[in-house]
Amino acid sequence: xxxxxxxxxxxxxxxxxxxxxxxNNENDIEDIIQETMLSAYTNxxxxxxxxxxxxxxxxxxxxxxxxxxxxxxxKSLDDKQEINIISTKEIDLSTIEFENFISFLTxxxxxxxxxxxxxSYTTKEIAQILKKREGTICSKISRAKTKIKEKxxxxxx
Amino acid sequence: MKNLDDYLNSFKNEKQxxxxxxxxxxxxxxxxxxxSRYWIMRLKGIKKSIIVATSLLLGSGxxxxxxxxxxxxxxxxxxxxxxQKITQKDKEEAISEDEAKEKAIExxxxxxxxxxxxxxxxxxxxxxxELVWSVGFNGGVLLLDKSGNIKSINIPSFEYKIPYNxxxxxxxxxxxxxxxxxxxxxNDNSDEYELVSLKRNSEEDKEAYIxxxxxxxxxxxxxxxYETISIGWIPTINGLYxxxxxxxxxxxxxxxxxxxxxxxxxxxxxxxxxKRYNILSSEAEIGIDKMNTEVVYREKDIExxxxxxxxxxxxxxxxxxxxxxxxxxxxxxxVRKVWEVTIYYDHYKYDYxxxxxxxxxxxxxEIIGGDRWNGTTNKIKDLKSDPYNVIEKx
Numbered sequence: 001x002x003x004x005x006x007x008x009x010x011x012x013x014x015x016x017x018x019x020x021x022x023x024n025n026e027n028d029i030e031d032i033i034q035e036t037m038l039s040a041y042t043n044x045x046x047x048x049x050x051x052x053x054x055x056x057x058x059x060x061x062x063x064x065x066x067x068x069x070x071x072x073x074x075k076s077l078d079d080k081q082e083i084n085i086i087s088t089k090e091i092d093l094s095t096i097e098f099e100n101f102i103s104f105l106t107x108x109x110x111x112x113x114x115x116x117x118x119x120s121y122t123t124k125e126i127a128q129i130l131k132k133r134e135g136t137i138c139s140k141i142s143r144a145k146t147k148i149k150e151k152x153x154x155x156x157x
Numbered sequence: 158m159k160n161l162d163d164y165l166n167s168f169k170n171e172k173q174x175x176x177x178x179x180x181x182x183x184x185x186x187x188x189x190x191x192x193s194r195y196w197i198m199r200l201k202g203i204k205k206s207i208i209v210a211t212s213l214l215l216g217s218g219x220x221x222x223x224x225x226x227x228x229x230x231x232x233x234x235x236x237x238x239x240x241q242k243i244t245q246k247d248k249e250e251a252i253s254e255d256e257a258k259e260k261a262i263e264x265x266x267x268x269x270x271x272x273x274x275x276x277x278x279x280x281x282x283x284x285x286x287e288l289v290w291s292v293g294f295n296g297g298v299l300l301l302d303k304s305g306n307i308k309s310i311n312i313p314s315f316e317y318k319i320p321y322n323x324x325x326x327x328x329x330x331x332x333x334x335x336x337x338x339x340x341x342x343x344n345d346n347s348d349e350y351e352l353v354s355l356k357r358n359s360e361e362d363k364e365a366y367i368x369x370x371x372x373x374x375x376x377x378x379x380x381x382x383y384e385t386i387s388i389g390w391i392p393t394i395n396g397l398y399x400x401x402x403x404x405x406x407x408x409x410x411x412x413x414x415x416x417x418x419x420x421x422x423x424x425x426x427x428x429x430x431x432k433r434y435n436i437l438s439s440e441a442e443i444g445i446d447k448m449n450t451e452v453v454y455r456e457k458d459i460e461x462x463x464x465x466x467x468x469x470x471x472x473x474x475x476x477x478x479x480x481x482x483x484x485x486x487x488x489x490x491x492v493r494k495v496w497e498v499t500i501y502y503d504h505y506k507y508d509y510x511x512x513x514x515x516x517x518x519x520x521x522x523e524i525i526g527g528d529r530w531n532g533t534t535n536k537i538k539d540l541k542s543d544p545y546n547v548i549e550k551x
Contacts, residue, residue, distance in 0.1 A: 008183045010228065016175045030182040037186045051232050093159070098168040117165040120408070122489065123304070133249040138304045139256065145161055156161040157345060 022065040109144040231523040234486035251303035257290040260305045310400040317396045323366040325392040327547040334370035412519040419496030423515035434502035441498040444534035446516045449526035450486045497532025
């Protein structure tokens with residue numbers, strides 16, 4: 001058990017950032033991480049290749065977050081009621097946090113950009129996590145960046 | 158205006174404070190006791206493959222508490238099927254033809270080459286089997302990688318009317334090179350690049366008038382030869398002849414492993430591979446290098462590796478062909494801070510001792526690649542001291 005805890009602790013930053021991108025409430029995040037660990041513990045035999053442990057855990061976490069939304073009966077994953085949308089006039093780009101900077105994007109776009117830029121996953125790894133084609137991930141990154149440029153007009157090229 | 162990519166990448170270093178309650182949730186996790194015996198055995202296998210403490214790198218076993226825990230980055234290289242054919246999987250991996258065309262037109266217009274784009278073809282490079290979009294335009298060819306980043310442009314010199322008096326001075330060449338960098342760089346970060354090489358074709362060459370400039374991105378004292386912009390141009394008219402981009406980003410990883418540790422790691426590995434010669438001496442310096450399969454191939458078959466015939470043959474006509482028993486390996490595209498450990502052997506060729514350079518990752522201590530002759534740091538030194546390189550000399 002110490003080993004499992006150690007593995008989770010070593011990637012806790014990644015897990016926290018991804019969960020935070022999807023769920024705002026800290027208590028809910030802790031519940032979800034517990035469920036993720038339990039799921040990993042009971043389904044370990046399904047992991048075919050040890051080197052995929054990290055992407056496998058993250059996929060479980062993302063699924064748990066999605067199940068959480070269904071359980072709470074929220075309208076959509078883009079439900080922004082809990083997310084603080086900041087108008088562009090208030091933004092100081094030198095101090096803004098990443099999650100606020102991309103808060104206006106869709107949930108999927110926020111997840112992909114978090115994995116890619118904040119946590120340095122490759123497009124291949126992101127494709128494995130989200131079970132999409134790598135080309136699709138590249139396109140979504142490109143489209144999200146276009147949206148950011150439109151949103152923060154005149155700030156970025 | 159800021160470069161969006163650079164801005165987004167800056168969040169990598171953003172300190173994410175993790176609530177204590179989150180960490181405690183993990184630490185206090187406890188499933189049913191009856192299952193724990195089985196899972197400890199399985200989990201030990203996972204632990205070996207993804208987490209290693211620095212003491213493991215020195216062969217003393219895994220130490221968990223009290224050691225800096227770093228994550229392995231080297232994975233057993235995957236084999237892949239070398240084929241020039243475009244598969245359905247290849248098509249799914251790359252951006253679509255329409256997207257490729259759009260990116261090509263956007264870039265050509267940006268650099269004021271308002272050319273008509275013609276035929277597009279998804280193809281693979283010969284040596285690296287890399288998937289690229291080849292975009293023909295009026296007068297040349299543009300290559301994009303599978304994500305749509307510009308890789309290269311080539312415009313044959315016969316597309317230009319070469320001016321009669323095409324000679325320029327070295328000082329003029331240096332000035333023009335820097336102007337062309339700003340013109341052709343897709344990003345507004347030209348001041349992060351340094352001119353490392355400036356050369357002209359030799360006068361015996363019928364295209365002697367063509368100048369070439371290589372710019373490398375610089376990080377402090379280190380150069381990344383995998384973030385480069387290379388420009389070939391025809392002087393006086395400043396006609397673009399060739400353009401090549403490489404954009405494998407440097408991860409700027411932490412230096413944890415000491416020089417002595419790196420030399421020890423490389424030496425121990427080398428003893429498993431090189432059985433013909435003894436080690437004469439070794440040295441190491443920090444550099445930026447890319448993960449590669451050199452050590453994998455060298456370990457597989459050192460003789461053929463040194464001849465360059467592990468997977469390819471050259472026939473009597475000079476044609477290069479793939480061997481029937483070729484096995485191709487691939488690794489992740491990662492550029493890291495490494496110790497470039499050069500091992501010299503007591504066997505001389507052309508008055509120099511034979512050698513091999515190991516790239517020992519400066520964070521994890523893993524051997525992530527190598528080079529037959531030089532790491533980046535020595536390559537830059539050799540380049541700058543080349544008498545034909547006129548970056549500074551008059």
